[in-house]
Amino acid sequence: MSAGSTKIVPDSQWKAPATDSAKESLTRVQNIIGDFDPDHTMKYYDHWSQHYEEDLKVLDYTVPDEMVEAMRKFISDDDWKLDGFQVLDIGLGTGQMAEALQKHLEYRGHIDGVDANEKMMEKARTKGIYRDLVQHFLLSDSPMPLHSNKYNVVVCCCSMVPALIQPECIPDMARVVKPGGIFFFTTRSTDGNIGFRDRVESQLDKLEKEGCVEKLTSKVIPQYSWPTTEDEKEKHCISAMLYGVRKLKET
Numbered sequence: 208m209s210a211g212s213t214k215i216v217p218d219s220q221w222k223a224p225a226t227d228s229a230k231e232s233l234t235r236v237q238n239i240i241g242d243f244d245p246d247h248t249m250k251y252y253d254h255w256s257q258h259y260e261e262d263l264k265v266l267d268y269t270v271p272d273e274m275v276e277a278m279r280k281f282i283s284d285d286d287w288k289l290d291g292f293q294v295l296d297i298g299l300g301t302g303q304m305a306e307a308l309q310k311h312l313e314y315r316g317h318i319d320g321v322d323a324n325e326k327m328m329e330k331a332r333t334k335g336i337y338r339d340l341v342q343h344f345l346l347s348d349s350p351m352p353l354h355s356n357k358y359n360v361v362v363c364c365c366s367m368v369p370a371l372i373q374p375e376c377i378p379d380m381a382r383v384v385k386p387g388g389i390f391f392f393t394t395r396s397t398d399g400n401i402g403f404r405d406r407v408e409s410q411l412d413k414l415e416k417e418g419c420v421e422k423l424t425s426k427v428i429p430q431y432s433w434p435t436t437e438d439e440k441e442k443h444c445i446s447a448m449l450y451g452v453r454k455l456k457e458t
């Protein structure tokens with residue numbers, strides 16, 4: 208492998224980070240991989256909110272950047288500047304997605320956010336980028352307290368994994384997208400996540416069959432990477448799966 212290169216490999220072949228700080232960060236990331244247990248997850252984020260941004264820096268987290276790049280193919284740079292353009296960030300955490308939109312697109316329009324964890328949202332709030340932040344725990348039988356068919360763009364970045372937002376919430380997330388608007392999200396692209404990914408894809412297939420969405424893209428992207436040698440020449444990478452759909456009619 209060439210110096211500084213990043214190769215995508217399955218989680219089953221994870222290599223240990225070479226540095227202590229990356230080891231600690233990776234342990235905190237690994238601890239969130241598990242079964243669906245809302246109480247445990249929220250307590251975990253109460254604590255992780257203090258380390259979250261630093262851990263993502265150490266592990267070279269790039270998903271928001273990759274997502275913005277991917278969306279650019281389907282929404283022109285001029286359209287992002289239209290008056291009244293609105294974005295919703297579901298599972299916004301500390302607001303990395305909003306920062307990526309500002310950095311790559313110089314986006315200055317409205318961004319609202321939904322998250323279950325107040326401490327994570329508090330970090331996002333201090334950045335002063337979001338308009339409305341709504342505390343809500345997404346469950347398939349508990350719709351978000353938001354109007355249907357409202358947002359030009361809805362994103363959910365790295366918040367749909369077994370311990371967090373469930374695939375059965377996808378119809379509710381698609382509900383708030385404006386017809387003609389797009390919905391982009393990720394899950395893990397790892398061998399341990401195959402069953403969960405099947406549930407994600409079956410929700411998308413159902414929406415497509417009902418004529419509610421058209422599929423735009425699905426691809427593997429890097430999620431975290433870290434040096435595995437002291438001189439940082441070799442990097443190990445965990446991958447995510449990115450999906451993008453366009454909404455076709457009101458739901």
Ligand SMILES: C[S@@+](CC[C@H](N)C(=O)[O-])C[C@H]1O[C@@H](n2cnc3c(N)ncnc32)[C@H](O)[C@@H]1O
Nearest residue numbers: 298299300303322323324327344345364366371
């Ligand atoms: C891994 S973080 C991702 C944050 C951000 N999107 C990013 O890219 O950095 C997951 C976020 O989803 C939130 N979350 C987890 N389960 C949720 C649920 N069922 N409903 C709403 N938010 C949830 C957590 O509180 C956390 O802030």
